[in-house]
Amino acid sequence: MYNHIIIGAGISGIVIAERIANVLKEKVLIIEKRKEIGGNCYDYIDENGIIIHKYGPHIFHTDNKAVWDYLSQFTDWIPYQHKVLGFIDGKYVIIPFNLNTLHELMPVKLAERLEKKLINNFGFCKKVPILELKKTKDKDLKYLADFIYEKIFLHYTEKQWGIKPEEIDSSVTARVPVVVSEDDRYFHDRYQGIPKLGYTKLLEKMLQNKNIEVQLGKNFKDIKGKMKYKKVFYTGAIDEYFEYQFGKLDYRCVKINFQSWTKEGYQAVAVVNYPNDYDYTRITEFKKFTMNKSKNTTIGIEYPGNNGFMAWPILNKKNKDIYEKYRKAAQRLKNNNIYFLGRLAEYKYYDMDDAVENSLKIFNCLRNNKK
DSSP: OEEEEEEOOSHHHHHHHHHIIIIIOOOEEEEESSSSSSGGGOEEEOTTSOEEETTSOOOEEESOHHHHHHHHTSOOEEEOOOOEEEEETTEEEEESOOHHHHHHHSOHHHHHHHHHHHHHHHOTTOEEOHHHHTTOOOHHHHHHHHHHIIIIIIHHHHHHHSSOGGGSOHHHHTTSOEESSSOOOSOOOSEEEEETTOHHHHHHHHTOSTTEEEEESOOGGGTTTSSOEEEEEEOSOHHHHTTTTTOOOOEEEEEEEEEEESSSOSSSSSEEEOSSSSSOSEEEETHHHHTOOOSSEEEEEEEEESSSEEEEEOOSHHHHHHHHHHHHHHHHGGGGTEEEOSTTTTTOOOOHHHHHHHHHHHHHHHHHHHO
């Protein structure tokens, strides 16, 4: 009998496992159907000596000092401020759209007038969701909103999600706002960085405890109901746990085409978005995260669609209604000491820091109730 069974060796499950093993000093079994730990944070070193993010770029950023300090026990950090370019009208310009982008794409006099109106209407250093900007009554700002919507949001969203921006939850479109400042960074959090040896090494260090056993390549449904335990923490897909009794939840999937190039650099920054041109959405050059000294470079070209690995929950009304039924069913299982947490189990668009914070809160809550 195991005191605790954790389904899924992604970041949410590993945080819970580390806390149980090191704080409670109790035994934990982690079951993971992939043959690797880390979930979509998994990375590895390729033939060029470059750390590759197998499931797309992951940049750690947070304003939560407690989360930063917690993870810093298990890794040193490479300071990294993420900057993204978008290929718009034949130019590479800053994304998210900010005042620098405005001056890159608009005639001088128009750009100056629009900048003043943005600041007067929304304030300096403010972030404005594109769907909010589109509601403006000002003629000039309406023109700008339509331009940004068409050139940056509409076609990228259609490629990324397979639907229009208005058809998806506003929390998703708000993740890439219009920024009323000249700050070129993609994220503005206080703490930003890349684990020095990669996410996999960070997570492996978290698992270095004799109380933790990890079984890879094993599906929970094959042993469901056959094991004795005190508590189960389930981080897999919630609809799969309940055998799709309320319907299947939709995810946008991604395929990544990795390529090695015999040149020191491929593009100006680590990530370049392609909202309007080509079938892919973005290209990542991984060595720019860690500044590897290599004569070659490796890129990943992303193609969203219905095939590939499960990347993002599609948060529209249909899926939210289905998830609510699963959430209520999961809530009832707490009486059986079965807990659902993480991106797949909560059908939620978690950033890494949010996933860590959530697992720490759940652990602390259960620990306090135990006392």
